[in-house]
Amino acid sequence: MAQKDKTEFSDIAQSAPAPDLLNEKPALPIVVAQPRRTQLRRIVFAVIVLAAMWWMLNPGDLFSWIIGGPTVALAVAAVLVLPASAPQHVSLSGLVRFAFYFLTQTVLGAIDVALRAFNPWHILQPVFVTRETSLPDGPPRWILCNALTLLPGSLTADIKGASLTIHLIDPDLEPDLPELENRIRDLFSLTTLDPSP
Amino acid sequence: MILLPYLATFLLLTALVGLIRVMRGPTTADRMLAAQLIGTSTVAILLVIGVATEAPALFDVALVFAILAAISLAAFVATARSGHQP
Amino acid sequence: MTDPWIAFDLTLAGGMLVVAWLALASRAAFQMIVMFMMFGILASLSWVRLNAPDVALAEAAVGAGITGALLLRTLSSLRHAPKERAPHWPIAMVAGVLSLIIVGALGAALLMAPEASLGYDRAVAIRLDQSGVTNPVTAVLLNFRSYDTLLEIAVLSAALAIMLMLGSKPLSPRPLGPLFLPFAKVIVPSSVIIAGYLLWLGASQPGGAFQAAAVLAAGGIVLILGQHYDPRARDGALIRLVCGIGLAGFVLVAIGGQILTSEMLRYPEGLEKTWIVMIEATLTVSVAATLAALFVGALRKGTTA
Amino acid sequence: MSVQDIMGVGIMVLGTVFFLAGTVGILRFPDAFSRLHAVTKADNLGLALIALGTSILAADGFTAAKLFLIWILIAVSGAIGGHLIARHALRDKS
Structure with missing residues (x-):
């Protein structure tokens, strides 16, 4: 059943996107022409992650794979419906460094907003700023936008191409965008453009 | 451990107070973000009750809440009309 | 010593009353939908407190989740937002009287219950040992669950049939920007x-x-909302087939079970587990297709109201 | 009461403080965007702490993994959902 779904879904994924209402870039991104090996790698990766998820939910229950097998197959098929993003090389040490940075910043962000909420004399002066990012489209830019949302004081409100509209809860709290970009480059083993300390 | 039921009550109260924002709005975005806050609080309440009453089945309920919070949000941003719609 | 949960239960009960009132009292449709979703959440919590996690799960999935999405979709396809106006007073009067009668009947049932419920408690308690389920609420519900499912599927199929006959305004989701893709990549497989x-x-x-x-x-x-899959593109017929299989299959199983075991919706001894897994899997896919089709609306390309 | 219990409950109490902050934030902050800061940041950490405390009390690897999955789902729908609501609100304004 899952096999059949897969062929149907992938045909449709390549068909033209529905016309959109507001004159904007459609949600359907560029379908990257994929060599067969990349496609295979994607499937293997999805199978490993999703099977691990099933095993985690049903620990030690071998009988559960009667449902688990088809479920994982259907989930992989669902992953394949979604357009692939360009393959990324993530370094393990970069991942550890970034995860540590990200977690500390998330905690600081939450503490900052909590203090602002609890301080009865504090009056917010939120502003919008527009910034250009030099990170490539795909996972690096997604990580950037989500990191900005969880960092102290900033929230990614809109994205148009490489231009980000960021909402700042306080004008003084603008995050250091080049530094954040360099950390993400480190994560994805991209060449650092601006080697600032 | 005796603290846990009161922790759950406290979380429920913060969630219910969040309803004021659903009523006041003024925009649809305000109402939806309040709904999301209440959804997250509910997940937290389920975790607290689950561990306090030793009922791990509640973690499954929390899992379902977690995934469906995402869906109602997607349905909202994709279909809600613009403007100060009531 | 008092039960430490009493404060929680009282808050929950009070909260449910308030939310129910707010949902009914809001004149604006969007606000009403959000309140309805909040009521679903609180109802689910109350099932948790009644020690019926299975029902809480169903309430979470159906009451707070998919129904809210369907209502939001319905609101978006209304040509004009419903006007704010008070209902005509005769209708309000009739509704009020009917509600009072129902409340009175429920109250009477509750007041007259003690003796009756004693016997019932004992019957359930005896049955509990046999059914292998430890919770009385769950046990009672489980025994009627297949009937429940049959009726639910019948209602859903009827709703879909009516919608396909009447036609509906096609779904035209707003473009959601580049960050919707990573969202879908986590949420869809999960x-x-x-x-x-x-x-x-x-x-x-x-x-x-x-x-x-x-x-x-x-x-x-x-x-569908991310425009990664458009069921209207080509396989409307296939989807209608998948939607129909649920009800047809379940009815066949019910009749087959009746013939084999002379009891409706009872599966042959020994093969129960296999039967259940197969039937439930088919039902899941079919009901999911029906719910998604209800969300999308017209299944043929270019079909409008 | 073991050290483990005290630690778990302590972390959970800390988590509820962030939930309170989230609610105060959405009531006090002046516009939808600022309120989103409260929802995405404070509630995200609040749930993370509650989940962490719960897994310390439950003391079981698979339960901890399930709680981690719950948190991931909420964090993703919180961060990206916050952005999506902000994007929606921005189009409302213009």
């Missing part, structure tokens, strides 16, 4: 796995397919 997990949890007894279907449909709806 929803499939969680649906399978719920199916497996419910497979020890017949009729747990509905919750799984709601979660699976949710994953499909995210695909």
Whole structure:
């Protein structure tokens, strides 16, 4: 059943996107022409992650794979419906460094907003700023936008191409965008453009 | 451990107070973000009750809440009309 | 010593009354929908407190999740936002009287209950040992779950049939920007796995397919909203077939079971587990397709009202 | 009461403080965007702490993994959902 779904879904994924209402870039991104090996790698990766998820939910229950097998197959098929993003090389040490940075910043962000909420004399002066990012489209830019949302004081409100509209809860709290970009480059083993300390 | 039921009550109260924002709005975005806050609080309440009453089945309920919070949000941003719609 | 949960239960009960009132009292449709979703959440919590996690699961999946999405979709396809106006007073009077009668009947039932419920308690308690389930609420519900599922599927199929006959305004989701793709990449496969997990949890007894279907449909709806999959593009007929299989198959199983075991919706001894898994899996896919189709609206390309 | 219990409950109490902050934030902050800061940041950490405390009390690897999955789902729908609501609100304004 899952096999059949897969062929149907992938045909449709390549068909033209529905016309959109507001004159904007459609949600359907560029379908990257994929060599067969990349496609295979994607499937293997999805199978490993999703099977691990099933095993985690049903620990030690071998009988559960009667449902688990088809479920994982259907989930992989669902992953394949979604357009692939360009393959990324993530370094393990970069991942550890970034995860540590990200977690500390998330905690600081939450503490900052909590203090602002609890301080009865504090009056917010939120502003919008527009910034250009030099990170490539795909996972690096997604990580950037989500990191900005969880960092102290900033929230990614809109994205148009490489231009980000960021909402700042306080004008003084603008995050250091080049530094954040360099950390993400480190994560994805991209060449650092601006080697600032 | 005796603290846990009161922790759950406290979380429920913060969630219910969040309803004021659903009523006041003024925009649809305000109402939806309040709904999301209440959804997250509910997940937290389920975790607290689950561990306090030793009922791990509640973690499954929390899992379902977690995934469906995402869906109602997607349905909202994709279909809600613009403007100060009531 | 008093039960430490009493404060929680009282807050929850009070909160439910307030939310129910607010949902009924809001004149604005969007506000009403959000309040309705909040009521679903609180109802689910109350099932948790009544020690019926299975029902809480169903309430979470159906009441708070998929129904809210369907209502939001319905609101978006109304040509004009419903006008704010007070109902005519004769209608309000009739509704009020009817509600009072129902409340009175429920109150009377509650007041007259003690003796009757004693016997019932004992019957359930005896049965509990046989059914292998430790919770009375769950046990009672489980015994009627297959009937429940049958009726639910019949209602859903009827709703879909009516919608296809009447036609509906086609869904035209707003473009959601580049960050919707990573969102879908996490949520869609997770929803499939969680649906399978719920199916497996419910497979020890017949009729747990509905919750799984709601979660699976949710994953499909995210695909459709992100414009990654358009069911109107070509396989409308196939989807209608999948939607129909659920009801047809379940009715066949019911009749077959009747012939084999002379009891409706009872499966042959020994083969129960296999039967249940197969039937439930089919039902899940079918009900999920029906829910997603209800969300999309017209299944043929270019079909309008 | 073991050290483990005290630690778990302590972390959970800390988590509820962030939930309170989230609610105060959405009531006090002046516009939808600022309120989103409260929802995405404070509630995200609040749930993370509650989940962490719960897994310390439950003391079981698979339960901890399930709680981690719950948190991931909420964090993703919180961060990206916050952005999506902000994007929606921005189009409302213009």
